[in-house]
Amino acid sequence: MEIYRFAQEIILDAGEFIRNRMIEDFNIDSKLNANDLVTDVDKETEQFLFDKIEERYPQHRILGEEGAGADIEDADGVLWIIDPIDGTLNFVHQLENFAVSIGIYIDGKPYAGLILDVMKNDLYHAAFEQGAYKNDEVLHDIEESSLKSSLISTNANWLVREGINAPFIQVVKDARSVRSLGSAALEFVNVVRGTSSAALFFRLHPWDFAGGIILLNEVGGITTTLLGDEVRLLKTNSILAANKTIHGELTEYFRDDDSFIKNHKAFHKL
Amino acid sequence: MEIYRFAQEIILDAGEFIRNRMIEDFNIDSKLNANDLVTDVDKETEQFLFDKIEERYPQHRILGEEGAGADIEDADGVLWIIDPIDGTLNFVHQLENFAVSIGIYIDGKPYAGLILDVMKNDLYHAAFEQGAYKNDEVLHDIEESSLKSSLISTNANWLVREGINAPFIQVVKDARSVRSLGSAALEFVNVVRGTSSAALFFRLHPWDFAGGIILLNEVGGITTTLLGDEVRLLKTNSILAANKTIHGELTEYFRDDDSFIKNHKAFHKL
Numbered sequence: 088m089e090i091y092r093f094a095q096e097i098i099l100d101a102g103e104f105i106r107n108r109m110i111e112d113f114n115i116d117s118k119l120n121a122n123d124l125v126t127d128v129d130k131e132t133e134q135f136l137f138d139k140i141e142e143r144y145p146q147h148r149i150l151g152e153e154g155a156g157a158d159i160e161d162a163d164g165v166l167w168i169i170d171p172i173d174g175t176l177n178f179v180h181q182l183e184n185f186a187v188s189i190g191i192y193i194d195g196k197p198y199a200g201l202i203l204d205v206m207k208n209d210l211y212h213a214a215f216e217q218g219a220y221k222n223d224e225v226l227h228d229i230e231e232s233s234l235k236s237s238l239i240s241t242n243a244n245w246l247v248r249e250g251i252n253a254p255f256i257q258v259v260k261d262a263r264s265v266r267s268l269g270s271a272a273l274e275f276v277n278v279v280r281g282t283s284s285a286a287l288f289f290r291l292h293p294w295d296f297a298g299g300i301i302l303l304n305e306v307g308g309i310t311t312t313l314l315g316d317e318v319r320l321l322k323t324n325s326i327l328a329a330n331k332t333i334h335g336e337l338t339e340y341f342r343d344d345d346s347f348i349k350n351h352k353a354f355h356k357l
Numbered sequence: 358m359e360i361y362r363f364a365q366e367i368i369l370d371a372g373e374f375i376r377n378r379m380i381e382d383f384n385i386d387s388k389l390n391a392n393d394l395v396t397d398v399d400k401e402t403e404q405f406l407f408d409k410i411e412e413r414y415p416q417h418r419i420l421g422e423e424g425a426g427a428d429i430e431d432a433d434g435v436l437w438i439i440d441p442i443d444g445t446l447n448f449v450h451q452l453e454n455f456a457v458s459i460g461i462y463i464d465g466k467p468y469a470g471l472i473l474d475v476m477k478n479d480l481y482h483a484a485f486e487q488g489a490y491k492n493d494e495v496l497h498d499i500e501e502s503s504l505k506s507s508l509i510s511t512n513a514n515w516l517v518r519e520g521i522n523a524p525f526i527q528v529v530k531d532a533r534s535v536r537s538l539g540s541a542a543l544e545f546v547n548v549v550r551g552t553s554s555a556a557l558f559f560r561l562h563p564w565d566f567a568g569g570i571i572l573l574n575e576v577g578g579i580t581t582t583l584l585g586d587e588v589r590l591l592k593t594n595s596i597l598a599a600n601k602t603i604h605g606e607l608t609e610y611f612r613d614d615d616s617f618i619k620n621h622k623a624f625h626k627l
Contacts, residue, residue, distance in 0.1 A: 176508060176533065176534050177508075180507075180508045180552060180553070180554075181508070181547075181552040181553075182552070183552075237450075238446060238447075238450045238451070238539070241513070242534075242535070243511070243513060243516060243529045243535035243537075244529070244534075244535075246513060246516045246517065246526075246529070247516065247526045247529045247530050256516075256517045259513045259514070259516070259517045260517050263446065264446050264512075264514075264539060265512070265513035265514075265537060266537050266538065266539050267513075267535060267536050267537040268536065269508070269534060269536050277451075282450060282451040282452070282453075283450070283451075284450075
């Protein structure tokens with residue numbers, strides 16, 4: 088559990104680093120400056136985490152959104168998968184609702200997942216088969232629910248993209264209501280907290296889901312592709328993160344749509 | 358300004374009333390209980406506000422989401438338009454992201470708008486031509502922005518409703534990104550704060566927009582129907598709340614769509 092505790096320390100440090108950088112440089116009235124700042128802070132935060140991990144665990148490998156480990160092709164050994172700022176548009180436009188996400192895998196098996204809501208400084212963390220926490224508070228198993236009585240999360244982009252949108256449209260019609268937060272990591276967190284019953288994405292990168300999958304597993308949820316297949320850790324995937332009941336219900340919408348299946352396969356090079 | 362100050366007092370009291378009711382009765386693990394609770398708390402909170410207003414200002418009239426003033430057909434005198442819980446599904450499923458909304462109009466003219474983010478206990482308030490505030494902090498004029506560089510808010514429902522969805526779909530395709538929060542009052546607040554550049558709704562009731570319109574006006578924004586027409590205070594309306602630049606851009610999407618215009622007219626009995 089030493090690596091897990093170390094991960095908790097450095098993700099909290101990364102959050103403080105980001106908040107300080109925002110105070111230093113941020114002209115709150117200018118979205119243009121914010122665009123530049125997020126690029127800088129994204130890279131600096133990845134480097135900040137990279138340096139800390141490399142100093143402590145020189146043998147570990149790191150795959151990051153900003154380019155670290157771009158040559159990694161297998162999951163051997165200890166692999167850190169990091170998104171220094173998940174929800175960059177929220178960072179730019181809202182100054183909130185963005186996260187640092189870390190997933191740690193050992194020989195491809197889940198070890199620990201951590202997501203920090205940076206502005207609230209709330210840390211969601213879980214080690215495999217050890218339960219999930221919000222800061223020091225244990226998170227309980229999520230409730231089962233059906234689509235018609237559930238809030239779910241997805242992005243409007245998928246509803247307007249021809250070739251794949253038919254099942255998304257039917258899901259929206261059948262759901263109780265739909266929310267879009269704009270940070271995949273925090274949409275995972277909402278499923279983990281039970282404030283959303285499912286989160287649906289047509290495309291996520293490893294750093295978008297690596298931490299969330301482990302967290303959700305610890306509260307009784309499940310993550311697969313939209314078709315119900317196992318997520319490939321080092322590739323882009325469609326993602327369905329949900330309680331098990333609604334998960335089963337939702338995969339049927341996508342499995343029953345030949346056009347979706349064909350385009351999903353082509354897009355993700357399956 | 359006496360009425361304005363009184364409104365600030367009672368909306369904060371209403372927030373405390375709601376939070377206390379949640380603590381008293383809320384079995385946090387049961388969405389089913391939450392469905393019952395929101396019905397009760399909605400009605401009780403409207404009654405709570407109704408009693409306070411009637412005691413202090415017996416001559417004022419009140420139009421509320423839960424049935425108060427259902428017979429009101431004109432805006433003469435001092436009219437309070439109240440939503441005791443805006444974002445009821447968020448109340449039920451998230452225990453956050455819901456609001457109390459109050460708009461006060463005198464002979465149909467804007468007097469004061471107040472929206473309380475209940476769980477954050479943040480009060481957004483404005484008196485006509487006196488500026489807008491978040492608690493004691495002055496809110497600055499919002500920035501102008503174009504659709505392609507903006508986050509906007511809308512609900513997935515409008516994207517999947519045949520007959521009206523074509524312009525919504527094109528807006529989503531052309532926007533930088535789309536968010537859905539699930540509380541009209543708080544989506545107004547996000548435009549007022551500048552964390553969203555526009556909020557689009559196909560149908561809102563008076564209590565959903567009465568407070569927000571006044572707040573947004575005080576930071577240089579504008580609210581009309583999606584076609585750019587003046588909002589009818591006592592009727593359902595489509596609503597476009599935005600900075601003036603993106604507002605002009607967005608109305609063109611809806612004005613150019615004959616099917617939308619026809620169905621919009623029929624739906625709102627224009």
